[in-house]
Amino acid sequence: MEKQITAAAVAYRATVFDYDGITSETPLALTAAEADTMIGLAVCDGDEVTVDPDRSGRFTLIRALTGRSTATGPARTLRKVTRLVPTTAPRTMTARQYEDLTIVHERENARTAARLRDGRVDAGLQCVPLAATGRLLGRGWLTADPSGEVWVSYAGRIAMALHEHRAEILFKGLDKLVRRADGSESWEPGGGLFRAACSCGHRGEGWREERRSASRDVREHRRAFLLAVMLA
Ligand SMILES: [Zn+2]
Numbered sequence: 001m002e003k004q005i006t007a008a009a010v011a012y013r014a015t016v017f018d019y020d021g022i023t024s025e026t027p028l029a030l031t032a033a034e035a036d037t038m039i040g041l042a043v044c045d046g047d048e049v050t051v052d053p054d055r056s057g058r059f060t061l062i063r064a065l066t067g068r069s070t071a072t073g074p075a076r077t078l079r080k081v082t083r084l085v086p087t088t089a090p091r092t093m094t095a096r097q098y099e100d101l102t103i104v105h106e107r108e109n110a111r112t113a114a115r116l117r118d119g120r121v122d123a124g125l126q127c128v129p130l131a132a133t134g135r136l137l138g139r140g141w142l143t144a145d146p147s148g149e150v151w152v153s154y155a156g157r158i159a160m161a162l163h164e165h166r167a168e169i170l171f172k173g174l175d176k177l178v179r180r181a182d183g184s185e186s187w188e189p190g191g192g193l194f195r196a197a198c199s200c201g202h203r204g205e206g207w208r209e210e211r212r213s214a215s216r217d218v219r220e221h222r223r224a225f226l227l228a229v230m231l232a
Contacts, residue, residue, distance in 0.1 A: 011035050011140025011155045012084045019065060019078040027085075032140035032153035035084065039154050042082075043231055051226040053219035057090040057158045058083070059230065088139040090159035098163045100128045101141060105152045105160070116148045154230070161229045166199040167218040172207060196221065 012035045013027035030038065039061070042049065048062040061084070066077040103126045107114040114123035121128035121142070128136070136142035141156030152160070176190035196204030196217035204217035 009138045009140050010087050011153060012086055014038075014085075015083045017079075017081040017083075019080050030084070032143040032155055033145070035140075035155065036143065036153050038082070039084075039230065049227065049230050051223055051230060053223040053226070055091050055162050055222075057086040057155070057162065059158075059226070060084070086140070086155050086158075088141070088155070088159075090162045092139075093141070093159045093163050095163075097132070097136060097141070098160055100132055100136060101152050101156050101160055103128060104142060104150055105157070108151055113149045113151065116144045116150050121150055157229050158226065161225055162222075164200055165202075165222065165225055167221065168197050169211060169214045169218065170195045170197050200225075 008031050010029040011032035012030040014024075014030050014035075015027045016024040018024070039049075042061040042063065045063070048064070050060045050062070052058040061082045063080045063082075064077050065080070066075055068075050100121070103123045104114045104121060107123050110124075112124070114121050116122070116133070118130075120130045120133045121136075133142070136156070137144065139155075140153055141159055142150055143153045143156075144150045172193045172195070174190040174192055175187040177185055178188045179185040191209070193207035193209060194211045194214035195207045196202075196214045198218070198221055202221055204214055204221075208214045208217070
């Protein structure tokens, strides 16, 4: 019974701004599998995908439709914008959950995929315990098809990527030589320089005079790896 509940767990709330400008009144609740299908189709059709460059895991799919409403009328481009917000914050992923999802993810390209057996993930030599499997399904990070094959959902892959790339801003204090009227001089603390640094080893291009420039470097790095997940 629990398996059925968790397999249908909601992974995203989607708000749709339709071509006619009408917004869906209540956000659609999407299971991980439904969201995977939606994202897969959007990527396949070449829709525009934009990611929020923060740690929220939110993103937007934009489908453009160009056409004429009458035979001689001007061409118009209408957009359908779908905004997806994960129901579980990616930042709540634990190191253990990351490892468990890695086991499943590594099997995705293997001859035999990981499977759900008696409520736990069986990935050949490795397995994910019952309770941990239930939690991963419940968060929408893991999803299973009716045959029992399991895979890491887009929601799971995005949360994994955010776990792999934990950014911080490095600070380097600068001292300056102060020369006084009496001729004495001393080193006094001056301003500082900032640099983006990511746990994956990535560093911002250089030291920045302003913290917000380093923050921008962090966001650009995040945008790049999140898009790589979405468009893979
Ligand atoms: Zn990184």
